Amino acid sequence: MNAVEELNRKGRQAKEASYQLAALSTRVKNKALLAMAAALREQTSFLLQENARDLEQGKQNGMRQGLLDRLMLNQQRISGMAEGIEQIAALPDPIGEMISQVKRPNGLKIGKVRVPLGVIGIIYEARPNVTADAAGLCIKAGNAVILRGGKEAAFSNRAIVKVMQEAAYAAGLPEGSIHLVEDTSRESATALMRLNEYLDVIIPRGGAGLIRAVVENATVPAIETGTGNCHVYVDSSADLEMAKRIVINAKTQRPSVCNAEEKLLVHQAAAGAFLPMILPELAKRGVEIIGDQRVCSLYPDAIPASEDDWGQEYLDLKLAVKIVDSLEEAISHINRYNSRHSEAIVTRDYAASQKFLDEIDAAAVYVNASTRFTDGFEFGFGAEIGISTQKIHARGPMGLAELTTTKYIIFGNGQIRE
């Protein structure tokens, strides 16, 4: 069976299941989620055994240690996946909420009600925990899901999905609600991105290359997630001790994630005092400093920045630093180079804070806080499917509500249009 045939078959099954799922009670969805979590715990040894096959293959193919680590499951990680699903079960069900209802002059009552999207495609890389997490979120929001993970995790993903399917269907979830694409060739990824007949939306979770491929090739509506070229701007009026804490946190607390700081902009009036405070501290923590000309002359250990640096997401212990002459220059630099993710200003000046909040074009704009808070859990959503960096449908962390759509339901008594 080729990729297109597999996708069409699973797409059709998922679409059929999605109609039943949309009408399913919260009680049954939660029962299925808790059964999935329990089954993952119970079948830990089966999951570890299948994961070992992926790890073995990865080692044979010379996979880097970092990737092997992401791929690896252990008892704690499996328990973490189960806990994640239990937390999703505990969240309020977004489906069925009447967002608004108006009565029109002709007597029509027009209500807007929250409903599932339908069938969601998730395309991701080598992290098997995404399999459980994404399935849990989609199901809770009443959607069928087609998962397409990376070939590196094929055995692990198949095992996780098998365990979840058996438990969920036994607990009353419609068969066909959860699918894994078994073909892990490039063709299956492309076919999923173009499965318009059955898919309502596709969400990539992974690196910049994957996201670009989806934006470039998908005909199914896609939600762009994840790339974060995040800036912290230290204003002339900043509390420099606060700025130091924020920059160290934003850059070093977890440098490999999309809400970590990648760029530091410093107002020229603060640079003389601030750079000697912050740059040696960062260097001590292993951060490589890349600087514009003025930074390099103040801090000779810095590597001169190239034009390319300003647009890049390092995801590493690297920070490009630039001195700006004004708040306006900081704002226009950020709007030119950022990836519309998370941007912060450190300031004591009211007008500067307002201007930054008003004029920066990003999903999340911070005053006096670390960019690291852009996250579904930190925002209080209880869970997250990803962070949208596009402007349509959802912007910023996406929780359960972002996995839904609305429909208008109209109550008439014979109205016709004149």
Place this chain on the structure above:
Amino acid sequence: MNAVEELNRKGRQAKEASYQLAALSTRVKNKALLAMAAALREQTSFLLQENARDLEQGKQNGMRQGLLDRLMLNQQRISGMAEGIEQIAALPDPIGEMISQVKRPNGLKIGKVRVPLGVIGIIYEARPNVTADAAGLCIKAGNAVILRGGKEAAFSNRAIVKVMQEAAYAAGLPEGSIHLVEDTSRESATALMRLNEYLDVIIPRGGAGLIRAVVENATVPAIETGTGNCHVYVDSSADLEMAKRIVINAKTQRPSVCNAEEKLLVHQAAAGAFLPMILPELAKRGVEIIGDQRVCSLYPDAIPASEDDWGQEYLDLKLAVKIVDSLEEAISHINRYNSRHSEAIVTRDYAASQKFLDEIDAAAVYVNASTRFTDGFEFGFGAEIGISTQKIHARGPMGLAELTTTKYIIFGNGQIRE
């Protein structure tokens, strides 16, 4: 200058203007809109003169009368465009609304505020009124706009845009807020769909072919609009007089629009009484009846339906009619063949109405009313940029709010992530 160069230049200008537009007061935006409307009225003779060049060319190229009529401007139509913009000026400004604000346990205040999308691309066909209408809506919601109309209306569109630009910029709208793509080749349409660097969203307004081309080729996030294969289902319990009024209205009041009825499903228990009531009435109004086997045997004038008929949008005085054995069959037929636009049930049965509302997958689901009400004006939005038939971002009629996005603004006092 080729299409790509033109698009890049205009895209860059629009992006720059969009930052100023996002911060512009409602007062200035409204002043610009009213100036645009006044200028259109004042320059009626210039607009008619340029429109005459398009009409002349259309006649020479053997354009059909229907298309010539859509292309034609007259004093009344120009006045209608101006009135449309004045109505947009009178609507409340969606920008700046704080949709929610929460205070997190760590003291962070996280607000969600409504902001413009940025730069919107509108791609459309030969109707010059779309030029004024789309520009007015985009500007009011704080967006820059790049218009790409059909080559048939090139002179008219250029004239309308010139008049609007001069008036708007003189009234304080940032230069570069309104653009028309002058190159009307296929290349310019494709280039606009792929202008990801500058465009935040693209919205097609036109026929099924145009919409398909955008879905197929756009890498810019697109909003699918317009195709409507709408059904009216007459339940066994229906008030047949009401059903007759609704079907005649939905089918014949304006057959060329997307919310017109294309299919009639009748419960077998009602068919014997209802078909003789409705089909001759429709035929009398010039409607061609296409029927499934059972319909053809009850009403021999019907043309036998082919499988293709059930998925088609006729946009014409044609109606395909089918007898179904149950409400369940009606729902599953509709979910299989509809275009997710507007669907209606006529019933006196409470449970049937609830089931239909719950289970039909469409932007608008009606009980006992004509599908013709799916429209921004009828829904009380005061204006409409189109009707979304996709599920992400917006579903159903799109007014000013659907031309916006949100951003999170976060007020901290030094918070860092542990």
